């Protein structure tokens with residue numbers, strides 16, 4: 564995986580048809596998705612249950628881009644090797660998921676994955692300063708984690724702007740996750756985000772039989788975000 568700071572759209576398969584993940588993933592990639600975002604929830608760290616390593620391993624052969632695995636689980640460490648072996652390119656753990664995030668990030672890199680650090684909407688960025696050499700991606704949650712289809716939390720715009728200033732020239736992605744639409748994407752792109760996760764806004768109105776709708780939805784988010792970054796240049 565080469566680092567680049569261009570806008571990347573990462574559809575969350577939380578909003579896909581669970582009965583046909585292989586076909587859904589092939590459809591979104593054919594329609595312009597840059598990464599595939601996989602939301603792992605444990606019914607404990609967040610009040611919802613989704614996928615584990617076997618599902619990740621099953622969908623891996625269908626992903627030609629980047630498998631971006633968002634771990635909303637606690638504890639994290641006992642499961643890192645299983646998700647790495649399932650083929651994750653990026654493993655993102657929450658700062659709030661345990662007392663030893665530094666160790667967790669070390670273990671993720673040790674397992675051969677890029678290391679992501681996610682922050683809930685109520686979490687500040689002070690701790691991130693001490694982890695900058697440990698992370699490849701910082702995920703700012705723009706909803707409270709656990710469900711797709713929630714409303715974007717505007718207070719996270721300033722957080723992204725502060726993070727972008729803190730990161731400087733370091734090769735670290737800023738990912739935003741939750742409530743991203745063609746209306747909210749430009750606010751975050753202008754603040755400095757480069758990876759835009761979108762579930763409902765990508766999958767709405769489409770299906771594997773109507774994949775062109777996925778393409779229209781992805782292009783609408785990308786165009787709005789790119790217009791915002793071009794206006795800054």
Ligand SMILES: O=C(CO)[C@H](O)[C@H](O)COP(=O)(O)O
Pocket residue numbers: 575577578600602633635706707708709710711712713740741742743760761762763764
């Ligand atoms: O991590 C998540 C929820 O915890 C999802 O990635 C996120 O909610 C994406 O879905 P939507 O775009 O519908 O908000």
Ligand SMILES: [Fe+2]
Pocket residue numbers: 575600601602633740760
């Ligand atoms: Fe997510």
